[in-house]
Amino acid sequence: xxxxxxxxxxxxxxxxxxxxxxxxxxxxxxxxxxxxxxxxxxxxxxxxxxxxxxxxxxxxxxxxxxxxxxxxxxxxxxxxxxxxxxxxxxxxxxxxxxxxxxxxxxxxxxxxxxxxxxxxxxxxxxxxxxxxxxxxxxxxxxxxxxxxxxxxxxxxxxxxxxxxxxxxxxxxxxxxxxxxxxxxxxxxxxxxxxxxxxxxxxxxxxxxxxxxxxxxxxxxxxxxxxxxxxxxxxxxxxxxxxxxxxxxxxxxxxxxxxxxxxxxxxxxxxxxxxxxxxxxxxxxxxxxxxxxxxxxxxxxxxxxxxxxxxxxxxxxxxxxxxxxxxxxxxxxxxxxxxxxxxxxxxxxxxxxxx
Numbered sequence: 506x507x508x509x510x511x512x513x514x515x516x517x518x519x520x521x522x523x524x525x526x527x528x529x530x531x532x533x534x535x536x537x538x539x540x541x542x543x544x545x546x547x548x549x550x551x552x553x554x555x556x557x558x559x560x561x562x563x564x565x566x567x568x569x570x571x572x573x574x575x576x577x578x579x580x581x582x583x584x585x586x587x588x589x590x591x592x593x594x595x596x597x598x599x600x601x602x603x604x605x606x607x608x609x610x611x612x613x614x615x616x617x618x619x620x621x622x623x624x625x626x627x628x629x630x631x632x633x634x635x636x637x638x639x640x641x642x643x644x645x646x647x648x649x650x651x652x653x654x655x656x657x658x659x660x661x662x663x664x665x666x667x668x669x670x671x672x673x674x675x676x677x678x679x680x681x682x683x684x685x686x687x688x689x690x691x692x693x694x695x696x697x698x699x700x701x702x703x704x705x706x707x708x709x710x711x712x713x714x715x716x717x718x719x720x721x722x723x724x725x726x727x728x729x730x731x732x733x734x735x736x737x738x739x740x741x742x743x744x745x746x747x748x749x750x751x752x753x754x755x756x757x758x759x760x761x762x763x764x765x766x767x768x769x770x771x772x773x774x775x776x777x778x779x780x781x782x783x784x785x786x787x788x789x790x791x792x793x794x795x796x797x798x799x800x801x802x803x804x805x806x807x808x809x810x811x812x813x814x815x816x817x818x819x820x821x822x823x824x825x826x827x828x829x830x831x832x833x834x835x836x837x838x839x840x841x842x843x844x845x846x847x848x849x850x851x852x853x854x855x856x857x858x859x
Contacts, residue, residue: 565612569619590830637847640735663789706794712757733846772802
């Protein structure tokens with residue numbers, strides 16, 4: 506799994522016996538220059554085709570090497586692995602309209618060649634072909650791994666983009682992208698602090714929320730749009746933030762406001778469903794400012810990381826794509842139409858033989 510934060514490749518070996526168990530996991534930094542090239546290309550409106558082809562190959566090789574390395578760390582023989590699931594790196598996600606789609610790069614053929622293991626990849630576009638948005642895809646796994654027969658739960662993934670999964674004891678699983686989580690805050694910290702993210706939420710904690718700016722950000726039409734809905738950094742971009750003139754305020758106050766945007770939009774999504782417990786995963790679980798904000802926004806609700814329920818919060822997404830690979834190999838549908846808006850449940854992804 507390689508997310509919108511550009512912080513590296515999350516690799517996990519996952520056993521299903523029958524609940525998911527992470528056997529080995531690690532985040533591998535991108536090779537020198539790859540993260541920088543990814544940021545450059547994803548920030549461009551029309552990147553050159555030769556740059557995209559180079560990145561597709563380079564990422565595939567990096568994914569393959571990470572898969573080989575995590576297999577070595579697990580101590581398992583290659584034959585113990587049924588398949589590798591790879592999400593790829595999202596270049597662009599615009600699933601609506603007659604010709605909508607979603608594009609992930611990282612050539613799965615390179616992964617299969619590097620490991621000698623079959624690869625399942627390209628999970629989103631089959632759902633889009635069935636009329637869905639191809640995202641979020643993790644809710645089906647959240648229901649499998651973290652649902653409870655008597656407790657109203659929600660899962661919040663605070664990655665580059667925030668998404669929520671609503672897990673009632675009975676009834677359909679629902680979920681959607683609420684908006685930005687770390688993508689804007691990470692970029693702001695890189696620009697003003699020279700760090701890869703707002704580490705420990707320190708920058709946001711040093712500032713004060715700017716009510717005028719927060720109100721303007723929250724007025725964006727995406728936040729009031731009903732689900733199903735999904736989004737990405739191509740929408741909530743630096744250019745989007747720039748349109749609000751953030752340089753009028755102190756950098757730390759803008760950081761505090763961006764954190765408040767994440768907390769308030771996630772809170773808005775969860776409060777109507779009255780969850781008893783909210784399980785948080787993704788990089789934002791390590792940000793005390795975001796976690797404290799969620800607790801304040803959801804009084805009376807238990808807010809905790811997924812680690813308390815047996816899943817490393819940094820590896821939930823990687824585990825989800827291991828599960829999606831498992832479902833693809835078995836030929837089982839793995840999308841949730843109530844989440845993505847698809848007309849029907851469908852088998853997701855393509856298989857690339859070893």
